[in-house]
Amino acid sequence: MSRKPYHREVSKTTWFLKQSRYQHYMLHEISSVFVAIYVGVLIVGLFRLAQGPEAWSGWLAAVTSPIGVIFHILVFIFSIIHTTSWFKAVPQAMRIQRGEEIVPGNLIIGAHYGVWAVVSVVVLLVAGVA
Amino acid sequence: MKVVNTDIVIIGAGGAGLRAAIAVAEADPTLNIALVSKVYPMRSHTCAAEGGAAGVVKESDSLDYHFNDTVSGGDWLTDQDAVELFVNEIPKELTQLEHWGCPWSREDTGKVAVRPFGGMKIMRTWYAADKTGFHMLHTLFQTSLKYSSIRRFDEFYTTDLMIDDGVCRGCTAIEMRSGEMTLFLGKTVIICSGGAGRIFPFTTNGAIKTGDGMAMAYRAGVPLKDMEFVQYHPTGLPGSGILLTEGCRGEGGLLVNKDGYRYLQDYDLGPPDPWPRLKAMELGPRDRLSQAFYHEQKKGRTIPSKWGDVVHLDMRHLGEKKINERLPLVRDLSRSYVGADPVTDLVPVRPVVHYMMGGIHTDINAATPMSGLYAAGECACVSINGANRLGSNSLGELLVFGARAGRHAVEYVKTVGTLEGDARIEKQAGDAESRIKSLFKRTGGKQRVAALRRDMNMTLEEGCGIYRDENSLIDTCTRIADVRARYRDVRLEDKSNVYNTDLYQTLELGAMIEVAQTVAISALQRKESRGAHQRLDFTARDDENYLKHTMAFYNPNGDPRIDYADVTITKSQPAARVYGGAAA
Amino acid sequence: MARSAKAVPWFLFAAGGTVIAFILPVMIFITGIAPAIGLFGDALSYETMHAFVGNWLIKLILLGIIVLAAWHAAHRLRVCAHDFGIRADGAVSIVVYGLAAIASAATVVALLMI
Amino acid sequence: MSERQIELEVLRYRPEMDDKPFFQTYSVPCQEEWVVLDALNYVKDEMDRTLSYRWSCHMFVCGSCGMAINGEPKLACKAFLRDYQTKIRIEPLSNFPIERDLVIVQDDFIEKLESVKPYIIPKQEKPIDQGEYLQTPAQLKAYKQYSMCINCLLCYSACPQYALEEKFIGPAALALAHRYNMDSRDVGRSAREHVVASHDGIWACSFVGACSQVCPKDVDPAGAIQQVKFTSAVDYLTSFLPGGKR
Numbered sequence A: 001m002s003r004k005p006y007h008r009e010v011s012k013t014t015w016f017l018k019q020s021r022y023q024h025y026m027l028h029e030i031s032s033v034f035v036a037i038y039v040g041v042l043i044v045g046l047f048r049l050a051q052g053p054e055a056w057s058g059w060l061a062a063v064t065s066p067i068g069v070i071f072h073i074l075v076f077i078f079s080i081i082h083t084t085s086w087f088k089a090v091p092q093a094m095r096i097q098r099g100e101e102i103v104p105g106n107l108i109i110g111a112h113y114g115v116w117a118v119v120s121v122v123v124l125l126v127a128g129v130a
Numbered sequence B: 001m002k003v004v005n006t007d008i009v010i011i012g013a014g015g016a017g018l019r020a021a022i023a024v025a026e027a028d029p030t031l032n033i034a035l036v037s038k039v040y041p042m043r044s045h046t047c048a049a050e051g052g053a054a055g056v057v058k059e060s061d062s063l064d065y066h067f068n069d070t071v072s073g074g075d076w077l078t079d080q081d082a083v084e085l086f087v088n089e090i091p092k093e094l095t096q097l098e099h100w101g102c103p104w105s106r107e108d109t110g111k112v113a114v115r116p117f118g119g120m121k122i123m124r125t126w127y128a129a130d131k132t133g134f135h136m137l138h139t140l141f142q143t144s145l146k147y148s149s150i151r152r153f154d155e156f157y158t159t160d161l162m163i164d165d166g167v168c169r170g171c172t173a174i175e176m177r178s179g180e181m182t183l184f185l186g187k188t189v190i191i192c193s194g195g196a197g198r199i200f201p202f203t204t205n206g207a208i209k210t211g212d213g214m215a216m217a218y219r220a221g222v223p224l225k226d227m228e229f230v231q232y233h234p235t236g237l238p239g240s241g242i243l244l245t246e247g248c249r250g251e252g253g254l255l256v257n258k259d260g261y262r263y264l265q266d267y268d269l270g271p272p273d274p275w276p277r278l279k280a281m282e283l284g285p286r287d288r289l290s291q292a293f294y295h296e297q298k299k300g301r302t303i304p305s306k307w308g309d310v311v312h313l314d315m316r317h318l319g320e321k322k323i324n325e326r327l328p329l330v331r332d333l334s335r336s337y338v339g340a341d342p343v344t345d346l347v348p349v350r351p352v353v354h355y356m357m358g359g360i361h362t363d364i365n366a367a368t369p370m371s372g373l374y375a376a377g378e379c380a381c382v383s384i385n386g387a388n389r390l391g392s393n394s395l396g397e398l399l400v401f402g403a404r405a406g407r408h409a410v411e412y413v414k415t416v417g418t419l420e421g422d423a424r425i426e427k428q429a430g431d432a433e434s435r436i437k438s439l440f441k442r443t444g445g446k447q448r449v450a451a452l453r454r455d456m457n458m459t460l461e462e463g464c465g466i467y468r469d470e471n472s473l474i475d476t477c478t479r480i481a482d483v484r485a486r487y488r489d490v491r492l493e494d495k496s497n498v499y500n501t502d503l504y505q506t507l508e509l510g511a512m513i514e515v516a517q518t519v520a521i522s523a524l525q526r527k528e529s530r531g532a533h534q535r536l537d538f539t540a541r542d543d544e545n546y547l548k549h550t551m552a553f554y555n556p557n558g559d560p561r562i563d564y565a566d567v568t569i570t571k572s573q574p575a576a577r578v579y580g581g582a583a584a
Numbered sequence C: 001m002a003r004s005a006k007a008v009p010w011f012l013f014a015a016g017g018t019v020i021a022f023i024l025p026v027m028i029f030i031t032g033i034a035p036a037i038g039l040f041g042d043a044l045s046y047e048t049m050h051a052f053v054g055n056w057l058i059k060l061i062l063l064g065i066i067v068l069a070a071w072h073a074a075h076r077l078r079v080c081a082h083d084f085g086i087r088a089d090g091a092v093s094i095v096v097y098g099l100a101a102i103a104s105a106a107t108v109v110a111l112l113m114i
Numbered sequence D: 001m002s003e004r005q006i007e008l009e010v011l012r013y014r015p016e017m018d019d020k021p022f023f024q025t026y027s028v029p030c031q032e033e034w035v036v037l038d039a040l041n042y043v044k045d046e047m048d049r050t051l052s053y054r055w056s057c058h059m060f061v062c063g064s065c066g067m068a069i070n071g072e073p074k075l076a077c078k079a080f081l082r083d084y085q086t087k088i089r090i091e092p093l094s095n096f097p098i099e100r101d102l103v104i105v106q107d108d109f110i111e112k113l114e115s116v117k118p119y120i121i122p123k124q125e126k127p128i129d130q131g132e133y134l135q136t137p138a139q140l141k142a143y144k145q146y147s148m149c150i151n152c153l154l155c156y157s158a159c160p161q162y163a164l165e166e167k168f169i170g171p172a173a174l175a176l177a178h179r180y181n182m183d184s185r186d187v188g189r190s191a192r193e194h195v196v197a198s199h200d201g202i203w204a205c206s207f208v209g210a211c212s213q214v215c216p217k218d219v220d221p222a223g224a225i226q227q228v229k230f231t232s233a234v235d236y237l238t239s240f241l242p243g244g245k246r
């Protein structure tokens, strides 16, 4: 047999460094780490709230500490990454056909951004900030 | 040598080969099929067909109309029994393909849509946007996966037919990835190896269309029929030779010369209606349109470009929506390759070699004169195309005759019982293998594949193009004979076994040279003008002497022997071909 | 081959991804950034918050967001682990989905306590 | 005519001579309007007959000529030299074993394609003489995009999950399954489900999306896969309801 196919190895741990496309993907995958921690922080906050004023202000103090702020800025950035990449993918995952026309992706994405803006404003109003 | 025992060997897995394989599998699931192809089935050149496949379905149409269009389109060189059978069977074949999932374009009612095509009196060309062949090929390939009796041998290059006592019993093929010679031993062979447009330098045909099957049958003693009829398609992109489908004109595209004038009206194809009139102007037959280009060029009314003279295809009035919906590939190709967007620009085009009307001589059952050997698709000549094929008839042809080849091969296998002589065939296969080995061993060969190929290409283009004459043809024949002699001293530069494309190109060149020789000699001997064969020295059709099929027989040491066979005429007597306003 | 049970967590992942895409940025802003820059004044005081979260409707909404976010993150972490070359998918699943389940339960408890 | 000298750095691998691939550089006089495939053909004809690669149609429809050009999976007949600098690096498609030079081994893909039953599974056979199935332009549109795949394998070459998990059925085959699922003439979805919705089917895709970015035919396999995930997830969950199909 003269055949001797050559197999190129792909590193199982560093493959995503090879292409900017993969780096972007990893960036939104990693957002989950921050979301997870944030969920933890929230749950702790709820417990603290249940435990009374002191516990709650302790939690607030932690959140507003430099480390807390840095962490939240990071989470915020990653949540924006998550939102934008998620919206970008929606037309692919959810193709809408009206008769012979496929609803243009930009329209769907635009609608999502619109809803996002409305939701954010409403939440801010409810929270009494604005 | 590896031996594959089977019942039916099919060489080629394009539209015709796949259709034949499915026909066999459906007719008799117990028969083993070896489907041998030098490329993966979906790479076969059927995928390049854009425009569509003709078949009568609409109320206003009739089988007789399709028959008449095809016979007169072929300048009465068609065999009318074959055409009749063809027009009868094609609607069923196209419907069958629909049932198998082919994404035909549709009318609002859900029925299949049809579009006008050159030389057709009525709109009857089924299409799948402008990727008809692609969708047909993939539908056939994917459907073929249902049948467990079809065993594929992808990327096996067939070199020779195995013939014992005048009966075809199989073939030898090289597994391209290992270089290993394999003997396919069966009871019958169907050749579906496609056309040979690559013998010309400027062609719409892909790299694989090198006439291998034609040459194999020819070398085995089966005649090649009507090889002088080579179709030029009027609208190829200059430079690359990429085709812009006749569908462009079917949808309303116009051909204009350097003055913006619709020159076809000067060649008995008028009146120049602004709408597409069937069988007139841009919807005339391909031979006439390509010939008109030649004359415009002689009159200096074409447009010079860096890739040679062109005329313009004007589709701007069709509008972006229609172009995107019906001709998306055309738009993509013209933008990419010549930087012209059909929506806003004139697209430069010129005639380009497209299709071989001729091929392996078969009867209406796709049987060749040799027992056990069938042929179908572009490699075969039944003949339904005569002197000029109408656009959209060949996709139909490969279905109808591919299926017939399959079914008749099954019948044939049932009659032959067990065959003797396997040992003799193995010896033959050994000889075939040593011939290849000797190519490897040859040292000091002086001839280069690329150079020989270029010489053959240029000779054919110069002497055997849209118009030919005695002098040009004699010159071409001499030069091809010379190329053929030099080929014996060709040098193989790559001596390896694994995927040696140098070897396959060398073998393909060998096949092309044989085919090219039959084209030139057949053309030289036909002293008349008919369809795609136009002689400057014999400008009229001569039914008295040449209402006949040319038969070219192999001669290992010289020019092919030319003989003639009768044309079958049933209900349509030869008459003048009429296009333009008078055709209505 | 069998159909994969990955369909279930994927559903939660997809639903969670959508919900948090809309809501998480503004929530993070309110709970994590606004207090630090003092945008809030009284809104985050214990009384206001306690009253606010005490509302059943708000409890339900918060529960939905937190649980979906947890499962979304869990599923994505499982994929992440694979992408970083950790091939013990079974063990990883137990850990991440286990954590998501604990988080879900904890949220319920916390909300009930308020 | 304007000529341009291009440096082609081609990854060579001749299994009978080499232990591992190496780059070989060819300096090729090119025409301005050429594609990379034309440059390779020039090398083959005029400089080095031993270079092997696949091609046929030269019009981006046969799917033969996929290769990595400057690291990006491309069809060589659709990669115009005008879009490149003087140096162009050409390698065989990644994620596949190299048979030789630019020729890759594609058996794995063919097997996967076969595994998803890519053909119409009708409710019941309709006799040919009853004519075609009716299918409105809207019904055609529902699957048309997914029927455009030329099996060029660029998507497999771009997909990291295929690189990491060789059992993954992969983008093109899954898109093709979706094509038949979405066809109004087909009822084969549940027959395909056991492969398509298996661990190595859609669930091995993490929606990297690279497949759709490199696809020369805008098939959008990434979208197809996510759509299948949704319907399969619904199927899976409802299969536990009374009357649900397992």
Ligand SMILES: Cc1cc2nc3c(=O)[nH]c(=O)nc-3n(C[C@H](O)[C@H](O)[C@H](O)COP(=O)(O)OP(=O)(O)OC[C@H]3O[C@@H](n4cnc5c(N)ncnc54)[C@H](O)[C@@H]3O)c2cc1C
Binding pocket: B011, B012, B013, B014, B015, B016, B017, B036, B037, B038, B039, B040, B041, B044, B045, B046, B047, B048, B049, B050, B051, B052, B053, B054, B132, B133, B156, B157, B158, B159, B192, B193, B194, B195, B204, B205, B206, B208, B209, B212, B213, B243, B245, B354, B355, B376, B377, B378, B379, B391, B392, B393, B394, B395, B396, B398
């Ligand atoms: C650009 C273009 C557009 C066209 N448009 C239309 C159209 O709109 N309508 C129409 O009716 N017709 C059209 N045609 C013509 C039509 O497409 C062809 O005639 C037809 O597809 C030929 O099909 P086939 O099955 O005979 O051969 P192919 O599809 O060419 O298949 C040949 C097969 O033989 C195999 N083969 C060849 N040699 C060997 C060997 N030595 N060993 C093993 N296997 C071998 C190949 O691998 C391949 O599988 C068009 C042609 C071209 C080039």
Ligand code: SF4
Binding pocket: D148, D149, D150, D151, D152, D153, D154, D155, D156, D171, D172, D175, D211, D214, D215, D216, D217, D218, D219, D220, D221
């Ligand atoms: S989906 Fe696109 S990239 Fe993938 S094989 Fe098909 S055509 Fe090529």
Ligand code: F3S
Binding pocket: D158, D159, D160, D161, D162, D170, D171, D204, D205, D206, D207, D208, D209, D210, D211, D212, D221, D222, D225
């Ligand atoms: S790149 Fe791969 S992971 Fe999925 S979206 Fe495409 S198949």
Ligand code: FES
Binding pocket: D055, D056, D057, D058, D059, D060, D061, D062, D063, D064, D065, D066, D075, D076, D077, D078
């Ligand atoms: S040669 Fe056919 S796709 Fe490039």
